[in-house]
Amino acid sequence: MAGRLAFHARDMEIRWMPMADGFAWPGGARAAVSLSFDDARPSQADTCLKILDFYGVKASFYLSPDRMKERLEEWRKAAASGHEIGNHTVSHPCSGNFEWSRRNSLEDYTLERMDAELVEANRLVREALGVEPRTFAYPCGHTFVGRGESTRSYVPLVGKRFLAGRAYMSEFLNHPAVCDLAQLGGAPMDGFASMDVITRIQEAGESGSWVIFAGHEVADKGYQVTRSATVEKVCEWLRDPASGIWPGTVAEVAGHLASFRLKAKAA
Amino acid sequence: MKGKKGRNTRAMTVAVAVLAIAVGVARTCRKPKPVRENFAPPQRAGFSWPVGVKAAVSITFDHAAPSQLDRGLPILDQHGLKASFYLDIPEAKKRLADWRKAVGVGHEIGNHTLNHPCSGDYSFERKRGEKDALEDVTPEWVEKDFLAANEELKRMFGSEPKTFSYPCGEMFTGRGEETRSYVPLVARHFIAGRGFGMDFSNNPADCDLAKVNALAADGFSYKAFLKAIERAEASGDWVIFCGHGVGVKGGYPSISDLELEKLCAWLDEHRKEVWTGTVAEIAEYIDKARRGGNNRGRQ
Numbered sequence: 207m208a209g210r211l212a213f214h215a216r217d218m219e220i221r222w223m224p225m226a227d228g229f230a231w232p233g234g235a236r237a238a239v240s241l242s243f244d245d246a247r248p249s250q251a252d253t254c255l256k257i258l259d260f261y262g263v264k265a266s267f268y269l270s271p272d273r274m275k276e277r278l279e280e281w282r283k284a285a286a287s288g289h290e291i292g293n294h295t296v297s298h299p300c301s302g303n304f305e306w307s308r309r310n311s312l313e314d315y316t317l318e319r320m321d322a323e324l325v326e327a328n329r330l331v332r333e334a335l336g337v338e339p340r341t342f343a344y345p346c347g348h349t350f351v352g353r354g355e356s357t358r359s360y361v362p363l364v365g366k367r368f369l370a371g372r373a374y375m376s377e378f379l380n381h382p383a384v385c386d387l388a389q390l391g392g393a394p395m396d397g398f399a400s401m402d403v404i405t406r407i408q409e410a411g412e413s414g415s416w417v418i419f420a421g422h423e424v425a426d427k428g429y430q431v432t433r434s435a436t437v438e439k440v441c442e443w444l445r446d447p448a449s450g451i452w453p454g455t456v457a458e459v460a461g462h463l464a465s466f467r468l469k470a471k472a473a
Numbered sequence: 474m475k476g477k478k479g480r481n482t483r484a485m486t487v488a489v490a491v492l493a494i495a496v497g498v499a500r501t502c503r504k505p506k507p508v509r510e511n512f513a514p515p516q517r518a519g520f521s522w523p524v525g526v527k528a529a530v531s532i533t534f535d536h537a538a539p540s541q542l543d544r545g546l547p548i549l550d551q552h553g554l555k556a557s558f559y560l561d562i563p564e565a566k567k568r569l570a571d572w573r574k575a576v577g578v579g580h581e582i583g584n585h586t587l588n589h590p591c592s593g594d595y596s597f598e599r600k601r602g603e604k605d606a607l608e609d610v611t612p613e614w615v616e617k618d619f620l621a622a623n624e625e626l627k628r629m630f631g632s633e634p635k636t637f638s639y640p641c642g643e644m645f646t647g648r649g650e651e652t653r654s655y656v657p658l659v660a661r662h663f664i665a666g667r668g669f670g671m672d673f674s675n676n677p678a679d680c681d682l683a684k685v686n687a688l689a690a691d692g693f694s695y696k697a698f699l700k701a702i703e704r705a706e707a708s709g710d711w712v713i714f715c716g717h718g719v720g721v722k723g724g725y726p727s728i729s730d731l732e733l734e735k736l737c738a739w740l741d742e743h744r745k746e747v748w749t750g751t752v753a754e755i756a757e758y759i760d761k762a763r764r765g766g767n768n769r770g771r772q
Contacts (some may be wrong), residue, residue, distance in 0.1 A: 268599070301680075301681075302676065302679060302680070303673045303674065303675055303676045303680050303686065303710075308679075315683055347671065349645065349652075350644070350654055350656065350684070353681035353684075354656070354657070354681055354682070354683045355660045355661055355683075357644075357654045357656035357683065357684065358656065359644075359645050359652045359654040359655075361645065362651070362652050365648075365650040365652065366650050375672055376670075377670060377689075378594040378595050378641075379594065380594055381593070381594050381596075384593035384594060384606070384608065385593075385594050386592075386608055386649060386652070387649070388650070388652065389645070389648070389652065390593075390648045415594075446693055454476070
């Protein structure tokens with residue numbers, strides 16, 4: 207993700223960020239980090255969960271209901287043991303610029319159809335795993351339906367139905383004072399070495415931010431692959447209290463922020 | 474000023490970035506199925522590039538950094554390639570004569586707003602301390618801002634920009650249930666709006682010209698550029714690159730001048746198969762080709 211920081215997050219002269227009054231991460235942590243994985247790729251169940259469980263780190267899994275069936279038992283166990291299961295729509299619609307999405311493209315979607323799909327994906331997960339998704343990951347990180355003058359944001363639907371929504375390919379860190387829970391930045395993790403990921407977490411530490419990583423397959427190497435060695439080393443690093451980082455699922459961290467904001471509003 | 478530690482971290486992350494992006498570009502899409510490999514050559518019914526052309530490329534730069542003029546333009550001009558520059562207006566005014574010269578040889582000047590509104594998560598938005606992060610404003614606010622930029626650019630260059638680049642690649646205002654897309658307003662005022670940092674190239678047969686994507690190309694190697702172009706050739710796409718500086722050392726995000734030179738030499742040599750044009754040129758061609766009748770009239 208270092209490369210993905212590109213321009214706008216590289217304004218590193220400016221480290222200063224005002225924290226919201228009275229806000230603190232749990233346990234005096236400097237920052238929060240969430241690991242998340244999309245699409246219910248079987249390698250997540252076969253490889254990733256084993257690593258996470260070995261180190262006792264909980265992650266968020268945004269399951270595509272169809273692919274979820276390929277490892278149903280494993281996902282049930284994961285949900286029961288405290289990993290988060292999130293909503294990733296039923297049919298994974300993205301911009302039609304992706305060849306595989308041309309027959310199911312967001313440019314051809316309506317808000318009503320998207321809303322129905324959000325509800326349906328929750329139902330499928332609930333019936334299969336017995337848990338209700340509380341957070342959402344935007345397929346491809348795209349947050350719109352329609353085209354040109356008819357383009358509409360579907361963030362409001364996510365804002366209404368979920369505690370939080372995670373985008374993708376974002377270059378910013380989520381700042382607790384200002385971040386919109388309905389449209390959180392998600393940093394790509396596929397292909398990166400553990401050092402890149404830890405560097406990014408350290409940057410979150412400097413500004414007191416929350417970084418959410420998003421990966422796909424978990425294996426040694428290849429297409430859309432988060433390296434298992436990266437997951438291992440990052441988990442090992444996170445587990446050490448000296449890191450000063452709070453590793454929480456997206457729902458846990460978003461819940462902490464939401465309850466802080468509620469209290470602040472009431473006060 | 475940044476501390477030593479900051480500089481080291483930056484140097485390291487930039488070094489990593491070059492490598493990482495080279496790897497990253499190969500995986501341009503993010504979805505279960507490997508992307509285009511599994512498909513027959515995509516159907517491009519109703520659209521064709523000019524005879525012999527397999528794909529299109531646009532080279533774009535945001536923010537008007539001086540290195541774009543001093544190191545980027547000489548390379549582009551030497552190879553006779555036209556690029557699109559989305560100017561930060563105060564910055565551009567410092568070198569107005571040079572920017573006018575660029576326009577004179579056919580480069581495009583585009584609109585990048587006056588105030589560069591982005592999400593408040595960006596630290597420069599917090600630093601600025603004004604309530605004008607995207608979460609705080611409305612589509613109408615952004616419209617006013619980019620129309621003011623249009624006026625200013627018209628005064629500077631004699632004509633209004635035809636295309637727009639979204640600051641930070643972000644296309645919304647507001648937050649939560651109040652979030653709104655401002656793409657409709659860009660669609661109303663420009664022939665194309667260029668996003669930033671997503672991982673796809675644009676399908677000319679039916680991409681939405683109001684939100685075409687540019688790959689974040691700072692730190693790209695020649696190899697990374699070529700990989701993206703080869704993918705575009707395989708699918709007949711329009712790939713747009715966006716950089717911020719050229720050959721700047723010390724952490725400012727930029728494309729190395731050596732890599733840019735190699736890219737431009739390649740594009741120069743392959744101009745029959747790969748059409749390099751400004752965003753406005755290519756968007757206009759696409760629009761016209763679609764209106765030509767055989768497109769399914771989706772625009």
